[in-house]
Amino acid sequence: MINPVYSAAEDRYENGMKYRRCGSSGIILPEISLGLWQNFGDTAPLARSREMILHAFDNGICHFDLANNYGPSYGSAEATFGRIMDSDLRPYRDELFISTKAGYDMWPGPYGDKGSRKYLISSLEQSLKRMKLDYVDIFYSHRFDPDTPLEETMQALVDIVRSGKALYAGISNYPAEAAATAYSYLKSHDVPCLLHQVKYNMMHRDPETEGLLSQAREHGSGFIAFSPLAQGLLTGRYLESIPSDSRASRDASLKKDSITPDLIQRLKGLKALADERGQSLAQMALAWVLKDDLVTSVIVGASSTSQLMDNLKAADNTRFSAEELEIINKLTRA
Ligand SMILES: NC(=O)c1ccc[n+]([C@@H]2O[C@H](COP(=O)([O-])OP(=O)(O)OC[C@H]3O[C@@H](n4cnc5c(N)ncnc54)[C@H](OP(=O)(O)O)[C@@H]3O)[C@@H](O)[C@H]2O)c1
Numbered sequence: 001m002i003n004p005v006y007s008a009a010e011d012r013y014e015n016g017m018k019y020r021r022c023g024s025s026g027i028i029l030p031e032i033s034l035g036l037w038q039n040f041g042d043t044a045p046l047a048r049s050r051e052m053i054l055h056a057f058d059n060g061i062c063h064f065d066l067a068n069n070y071g072p073s074y075g076s077a078e079a080t081f082g083r084i085m086d087s088d089l090r091p092y093r094d095e096l097f098i099s100t101k102a103g104y105d106m107w108p109g110p111y112g113d114k115g116s117r118k119y120l121i122s123s124l125e126q127s128l129k130r131m132k133l134d135y136v137d138i139f140y141s142h143r144f145d146p147d148t149p150l151e152e153t154m155q156a157l158v159d160i161v162r163s164g165k166a167l168y169a170g171i172s173n174y175p176a177e178a179a180a181t182a183y184s185y186l187k188s189h190d191v192p193c194l195l196h197q198v199k200y201n202m203m204h205r206d207p208e209t210e211g212l213l214s215q216a217r218e219h220g221s222g223f224i225a226f227s228p229l230a231q232g233l234l235t236g237r238y239l240e241s242i243p244s245d246s247r248a249s250r251d252a253s254l255k256k257d258s259i260t261p262d263l264i265q266r267l268k269g270l271k272a273l274a275d276e277r278g279q280s281l282a283q284m285a286l287a288w289v290l291k292d293d294l295v296t297s298v299i300v301g302a303s304s305t306s307q308l309m310d311n312l313k314a315a316d317n318t319r320f321s322a323e324e325l326e327i328i329n330k331l332t333r334a
Contacts, residue, residue: 103142
């Protein structure tokens with residue numbers, strides 16, 4: 001079936017989405033961004049992917065987060081995005097902030113993984129072709145590679161930005177010490193790091209304990225949180241059972257045996273608090289990450305437009321009383 005011609009919602013920037021400045025850069029990002037890690041590959045229905053992406057854009061989500069190996073299969077989320085660029089989003093290219101990354105395994109052999117200049121530059125070439133783009137807005141080193149000199153990885157980012165194939169550079173999953181070196185290197189080469197992308201949610205607080213949030217601010221970088229819903233745990237998805245269409249049912253990145261009776265009890269406690277706040281559990285979990293102004297944006301995943309619609313309302317109330325925070329701490333840090 002041929003899709004009707006897409007015309008973006010006229011009120012897409014007046015629909016309630018708020019925007020935050022990304023460190024000390026000129027870029028502002030929506031508080032909620034959409035990530036294409038798991039549900040946009042070639043095993044997902046294209047019509048559903050298209051609907052979610054366009055719904056996001058119609059609601060002020062102008063930042064889409066990708067990586068070379070998102071799918072499944074590897075590369076196919078970028079290919080899906082490229083198809084939607086061609087069919088719908090091309091007229092809006094200048095309104096979009098699109099990321100991709102390289103750093104984890106992508107193709108066989110020694111040059112399809114980790115942090116070498118060869119890998120980063122050739123991977124970005126491939127990503128641009130799949131996404132049907134001339135440039136991405138931000139290109140990330142997806143992880144710190146202790147076996148490659150950090151200067152090599154960072155110089156590759158600098159050269160990529162100089163080549164015009166990315167407008168900004170970012171890092172993801174860097175431990176504090178390597179992040180400090182990366183920030184300094186990039187700044188001294190006039191390509192300041194735009195974003196550090198790290199896992200951060202109520203149940204995973206390493207960025208706080210490792211000082212990554214304040215470190216990003218000190219270096220003029222933004223901080224963007226991934227898996228803010230702990231891959232779906234911090235939603236109503238698993239309160240009764242493991243649904244057959246859920247991420248945990250695939251037993252891959254989210255393991256079935258991580259959903260213990262104790263965890264479910266604690267999630268039910270969180271759900272009761274969310275009810276009192278007039279939020280869904282997912283909305284409260286996103287609001288909890290966004291309560292800190294050191295966070296520029298949260299990158300949510302979704303497997304349906306209704307999940308995305310639920311998540312969009314999170315930013316309506318990001319204030320928590322000391323009592324509420326205490327309850328959350330008790331339930332998530334036990
Ligand atoms: N830099 C990195 O190394 C890295 C690593 C991981 C992720 N990321 C980025 O972060 C993005 C988000 O990661 P994530 O997918 O793990 O995020 P997440 O937002 O923590 O989890 C998304 C999953 O939660 C469930 N969900 C979402 N909204 C829901 C709602 N309102 N009600 C019920 N369930 C809901 C869905 O699960 P079901 O699919 O079961 O429905 C969805 O697939 C990725 O797409 C990627 O862009 C980056």
